[in-house]
Amino acid sequence: MIAQHLKKLPLTRETSLLVLAYLYLPIFVLIGYSFNANRSATVWTEFSFAWYERIINNPSIQVAALNSLVVASIATVLSTSIALLAALATSRPFYGRRMVEGSINLPLLLPEIVIAVATLLLFMSLGIKLGLVTVTIAHVGFCIPFAYLPIRARLNDMDKRLLEAAGDLYANPYQVFRRVTLPLLWPAVLSGAVLAFVVSLDDFIMTFFVAGPGSTTLPVYIFSAIRAGVTPEINAISTVMLVVSIVLVVLSYWLGQRGRSKAN
Amino acid sequence: MKLTNLRRTFAGLSLACLFATGAQAEEAKVLYFYNWTDYYPVELLGKFEKETGIKVTMDGYDSNETLLAKLQAGGASYDVIVPSHTIMQSLIKQNLLQEIDAPKMANFQYVKPAFRDPSFDPGRKYSAPYLWGTTGFSYDSARVPGGKLDDSWKEFFEPRPELAGQIGALDAPSFLINAAAHYLDIDECPETPQEAKRILELLLKQKPILKMYSSDNTVDRMASGEVIMMQNWNGSTARATLQKSTIKYVYPREGVAMFQDVFAVPASAPHPENAKVFIDWMMKPENAAAVSNAIAYTNGIESDALIDKKWRVMDAINMPPEYESRLRLEKECSNNSRELQDRIWSKLKG
Numbered sequence: 001m002i003a004q005h006l007k008k009l010p011l012t013r014e015t016s017l018l019v020l021a022y023l024y025l026p027i028f029v030l031i032g033y034s035f036n037a038n039r040s041a042t043v044w045t046e047f048s049f050a051w052y053e054r055i056i057n058n059p060s061i062q063v064a065a066l067n068s069l070v071v072a073s074i075a076t077v078l079s080t081s082i083a084l085l086a087a088l089a090t091s092r093p094f095y096g097r098r099m100v101e102g103s104i105n106l107p108l109l110l111p112e113i114v115i116a117v118a119t120l121l122l123f124m125s126l127g128i129k130l131g132l133v134t135v136t137i138a139h140v141g142f143c144i145p146f147a148y149l150p151i152r153a154r155l156n157d158m159d160k161r162l163l164e165a166a167g168d169l170y171a172n173p174y175q176v177f178r179r180v181t182l183p184l185l186w187p188a189v190l191s192g193a194v195l196a197f198v199v200s201l202d203d204f205i206m207t208f209f210v211a212g213p214g215s216t217t218l219p220v221y222i223f224s225a226i227r228a229g230v231t232p233e234i235n236a237i238s239t240v241m242l243v244v245s246i247v248l249v250v251l252s253y254w255l256g257q258r259g260r261s262k263a264n
Numbered sequence: 265m266k267l268t269n270l271r272r273t274f275a276g277l278s279l280a281c282l283f284a285t286g287a288q289a290e291e292a293k294v295l296y297f298y299n300w301t302d303y304y305p306v307e308l309l310g311k312f313e314k315e316t317g318i319k320v321t322m323d324g325y326d327s328n329e330t331l332l333a334k335l336q337a338g339g340a341s342y343d344v345i346v347p348s349h350t351i352m353q354s355l356i357k358q359n360l361l362q363e364i365d366a367p368k369m370a371n372f373q374y375v376k377p378a379f380r381d382p383s384f385d386p387g388r389k390y391s392a393p394y395l396w397g398t399t400g401f402s403y404d405s406a407r408v409p410g411g412k413l414d415d416s417w418k419e420f421f422e423p424r425p426e427l428a429g430q431i432g433a434l435d436a437p438s439f440l441i442n443a444a445a446h447y448l449d450i451d452e453c454p455e456t457p458q459e460a461k462r463i464l465e466l467l468l469k470q471k472p473i474l475k476m477y478s479s480d481n482t483v484d485r486m487a488s489g490e491v492i493m494m495q496n497w498n499g500s501t502a503r504a505t506l507q508k509s510t511i512k513y514v515y516p517r518e519g520v521a522m523f524q525d526v527f528a529v530p531a532s533a534p535h536p537e538n539a540k541v542f543i544d545w546m547m548k549p550e551n552a553a554a555v556s557n558a559i560a561y562t563n564g565i566e567s568d569a570l571i572d573k574k575w576r577v578m579d580a581i582n583m584p585p586e587y588e589s590r591l592r593l594e595k596e597c598s599n600n601s602r603e604l605q606d607r608i609w610s611k612l613k614g
Binding site: 038059060120123124128129130209211212213214215216221223224225226231 | 301306322326337339341
């Protein structure tokens, strides 16, 4: 109803188009110039895949991409497992539940730079050497809420009568979880895992702070390479990361939707 | 009480694990190398590993500020870093480096005399030379009247009318103000408002005939003919000349800013012995030359004969010896001077 009403306001269409252009034009320009044969980011010459070939053959980028994938994969598995347990625990009422939920989701609200500095200080005071391990530990931390939210939402929507029915049929709690809860939750778990993966893959601030020898990830590489000038090489890596992220986000959304329609 | 004990034991155990892996790494033949991004040919690390058995992990940074921040925060344990000479004094003063005593290394004999005892690190206690370069200007000799420009900053700051609108300047206060100061025969770190005013006037007069202020893609701006003349680094000019042979580099006689990037070992380096092996190895002429050939910047090692012919024919890489007196090692300016420079810059760009 409200949407109908809004459409009648003057200039709604024009404004939305402007906002969309504002949001997406830079990205389209970035993608466009990644196919530019010329090195200059300002003059278009002809279509070429040369920059994609360059990034595939650049050993520094290969290492950074591998680091990104390793960190994101481990952080995804760990944070999703923790999020699943947390979601199950907080689905039952208990004293202080709101506070526990709040603290799980806090990383979403706190400024990332504050968490990054705090994490760095923690590692320092414990005397832990910075490297791929510290980056992964830090990623697990801020990935948890992203995995937690879809799982928790799905648990809320779940028909509790199914669990009671399983209990009535003499399934013990473990069997209920294994045969009923988990299969129903699975799409939400996957959806949360994919979100966690994307967030880890794209993270710069946290990684930048807690990175040590041998833990340069793709976003950190892009940042440190940009000083030498924005070359189409940077455009090409950014485009690849963008495509991977979009594919995964769509996948996550689709999994979430499928879970919902199946459950209903 | 019991819980605290348990916790303590657990913390102790996990710490012990970490230190155990740390101690193992100490024995291991590895080296953590922190360098400017894309400022070292990766293939050369393979050669180093083959000859010494030490495996190098290289990470990149974008600025001296990032390097300083990483070192000061602690925790990131790198063995070899590549600071610019301008921050060497502060690194030494803050006890962030350890002595390597480069003159005692076997290959120090190959270091060129001019690089043996630099003012920023007397006696080379803390550093060894890596690459160096200059910030002069480049021009396309095919497109200037007469095919040659005088080797003076005058050509850049008060150019011939034919070149108006075809000139680019670097978009960085330090480089542009430094050049203007040399042209006006003022100290590169202006300390008085009068000096600052003279620099500002020169830059304001030059501004309308500039096509752009930009520090990006200076190689391509020259090679593609977007500008005829551009304030530029010698390495970028050399790469542009490779694409278009008529591009020349000028070492202005009023003085040209020189930077030196050096190898140093942080105080917290986990593998200082490997670091010294690496730094010594890098002073071998064939290895220094391999870097110069790949990166197109000159090194401080007697390796001229090993530089590719394509670079050796260029003044930009193979500086004629008579220009040596024109080189002015960049200084670290005082806070007062930096404030003045900021003011010049904001008035110029505002």
